[in-house]
Amino acid sequence: MIAGSKLERVLNSGHFAVTGELGPPKGADLEQLKHHAYAMRNHVEAYNITDNQTAIVRTSSIACGAVLVQMGLEPTIQIVVRDRNRIAIQSDVLGAVALGIKNILCLSGDHQKFGNEPQCKGVYDIDSMQLIKMLKDLRDEGVFCGGEKLEGEVKYYLGAVENPFADPFEYRVDRLEKKINAGASFIQTQCIFDIERFKKWMELVRERGLHKKVKIMGGVTPIKSLGAAKYMKNCVSGITIPDELIDRLQGAANKKEEGLKIAIETIQQLKEIEGVAGVHIMAIAWEEVVPEIVERAGLYPRPQV
Amino acid sequence: MIIAERKPLEKILDMVAPFKRICVLGCGTCVTVCMAGGQKEAEELAALISIHRKKENQEGTVEAFTIERQCEYEYIDQVVERLKGYDVIVSLACGVGPQTLVEHVPELRVLPGVNTTSMGYPKEQGVWVERCLGCGDCVLHLTGGICPITRCAKSILNGPCGGSAEGKCELGKDVDCAWHLIHDRLASLGRLGDLAVIQPPKDWSTSHHGGVRTTVREDVKVDRGE
Numbered sequence: 062m063i064a065g066s067k068l069e070r071v072l073n074s075g076h077f078a079v080t081g082e083l084g085p086p087k088g089a090d091l092e093q094l095k096h097h098a099y100a101m102r103n104h105v106e107a108y109n110i111t112d113n114q115t116a117i118v119r120t121s122s123i124a125c126g127a128v129l130v131q132m133g134l135e136p137t138i139q140i141v142v143r144d145r146n147r148i149a150i151q152s153d154v155l156g157a158v159a160l161g162i163k164n165i166l167c168l169s170g171d172h173q174k175f176g177n178e179p180q181c182k183g184v185y186d187i188d189s190m191q192l193i194k195m196l197k198d199l200r201d202e203g204v205f206c207g208g209e210k211l212e213g214e215v216k217y218y219l220g221a222v223e224n225p226f227a228d229p230f231e232y233r234v235d236r237l238e239k240k241i242n243a244g245a246s247f248i249q250t251q252c253i254f255d256i257e258r259f260k261k262w263m264e265l266v267r268e269r270g271l272h273k274k275v276k277i278m279g280g281v282t283p284i285k286s287l288g289a290a291k292y293m294k295n296c297v298s299g300i301t302i303p304d305e306l307i308d309r310l311q312g313a314a315n316k317k318e319e320g321l322k323i324a325i326e327t328i329q330q331l332k333e334i335e336g337v338a339g340v341h342i343m344a345i346a347w348e349e350v351v352p353e354i355v356e357r358a359g360l361y362p363r364p365q366v
Numbered sequence: 367m368i369i370a371e372r373k374p375l376e377k378i379l380d381m382v383a384p385f386k387r388i389c390v391l392g393c394g395t396c397v398t399v400c401m402a403g404g405q406k407e408a409e410e411l412a413a414l415i416s417i418h419r420k421k422e423n424q425e426g427t428v429e430a431f432t433i434e435r436q437c438e439y440e441y442i443d444q445v446v447e448r449l450k451g452y453d454v455i456v457s458l459a460c461g462v463g464p465q466t467l468v469e470h471v472p473e474l475r476v477l478p479g480v481n482t483t484s485m486g487y488p489k490e491q492g493v494w495v496e497r498c499l500g501c502g503d504c505v506l507h508l509t510g511g512i513c514p515i516t517r518c519a520k521s522i523l524n525g526p527c528g529g530s531a532e533g534k535c536e537l538g539k540d541v542d543c544a545w546h547l548i549h550d551r552l553a554s555l556g557r558l559g560d561l562a563v564i565q566p567p568k569d570w571s572t573s574h575h576g577g578v579r580t581t582v583r584e585d586v587k588v589d590r591g592e
């Protein structure tokens with residue numbers, strides 16, 4: 062056990078873990094966020110809090126995480142390398158630990174070109190791989206990136222993301238291994254719509270025994286409407302949606318129910334894939350359906366560990 | 367080479383409006399090759415300024431000429447008296463030109479006539495691509511000769527990121543993913559294994575982030591016996 066977070070405990074006990082995701086608002090009123098967090102408190106182990114997702118200015122992920130901690134819930138704060146250099150990130154991580162945050166997820170972040178401050182200067186002082194390594198060294202060696210010693214110690218459960226749908230496909234497994242070597246203990250994947258490609262990726266992962274070195278959580282997003290599916294297919298970088306899935310939604314009378322069904326079926330398939338340790342449900346702007354998905358996927362009640 | 371583009375004409379007309387004797391000064395090196403500020407472009411711009419000023423009934427003269435390099439004192443020295451005869455000089459050199467001119471001859475008034483964009487090369491007629499950001503610590507030996515600092519939108523050293531799809535960058539289908547190119551290039555060289563190495567955070571202090579850079583070579587400095 063590294064940080065003793067609930068997420069870490071559930072994953073290490075061998076249970077199929079469930080995490081949710083909350084997007085901070087474009088304002089300082091966190092009531093809605095708290096409401097969503099509270100509503101799924103019995104259905105997820107932890108909540109990812111996005112870090113200015115899609116390069117849009119929102120309340121800070123650490124601030125929202127601290128609010129969750131006050132509520133007795135467990136945040137996983139996301140950190141992207143787009144907006145902060147190594148000084149700011151390390152400083153923020155110390156602050157997050159001081160505020161009781163125990164899970165950290167490292168990402169590159171979407172390019173600022175797509176956000177609401179497209180004229181800003183992108184930072185990219187370090188990349189996501191270096192971020193993982195830097196935070197691992199800070200925790201395990203007690204040294205900052207520049208070599209100076211940390212006062213006291215910090216504990217957190219460190220995760221990263223991987224996108225099995227990005228290219229070059231074969232390299233995606235090498236990259237996973239690299240992230241494990243850099244220090245990731247758990248991995249959350251990009252939303253899975255192309256389950257066949259995900260299965261192929263997992264096969265390669267198992268061939269190398271990587272599923273034994275890291276806890277892999279499959280990403281699942283329920284699709285609310287045909288428009289949302291088309292938008293994700295065409296406009297969101299790193300996401301692939303097969304045409305059959307679009308057709309299936311198109312043919313369905315009740316799109317929302319079909320979207321839920323697809324998500325639930327995906328989770329059920331994930332449970333059967335050797336080496337998948339849990340599911341990360343990203344129902345951004347549709348948070349209220351998370352309890353239903355978890356229940357209908359047969360993942361409720363959650364283990365008490 | 368250094369690549370530049372002429373500023374929009376309206377901007378230039380605004381900048382020169384208060385002046386009477388105007389010189390458009392071309393530069394014979396990079397900006398000539400990238401067709402932004404050589405003799406031809408200097409003459410063209412001078413003509414455009416003249417026509418506009420005639421229409422607006424503004425008095426004055428507009429002349430154009432070019433020197434080999436505006437970024438070296440020896441070429442400036444050859445025309446310094448002539449330059450002093452103008453109220454203002456619109457320099458069509460890269461951003462280094464106007465600065466060298468005013469550092470060397472402080473009484474000159476110099477305006478930038480171009481926007482300097484990048485260091486790169488002409489990939490085809492009319493297309494110039496950026497290839498180097500002058501980071502001060504070249505990594506091309508690690509990446510098969512493809513610069514990730516310049517060509518990857520996130521300047522990452524351990525790529526490709528999760529946004530790379532079908533060889534293109536998450537920025538858009540018209541931008542190659544530099545790391546996909548690096549991946550394929552290393553594969554063709556039998557060096558794919560190199561990508562397993564976690565490249566440490568880059569030392570940006572050698573780049574512009576370390577402050578303005580001065581390169582000193584004691585061995586080639588002229589000893590003036592001072």
Ligand code: SF4
Nearest residue numbers: 498499501504505513
């Ligand atoms: S690594 Fe640095 S010096 Fe080398 S090409 Fe790229 S930016 Fe230029």
Ligand code: SF4
Nearest residue numbers: 518527535536543544
């Ligand atoms: S897609 Fe490729 S070029 Fe674009 S940011 Fe990612 S690694 Fe860099």
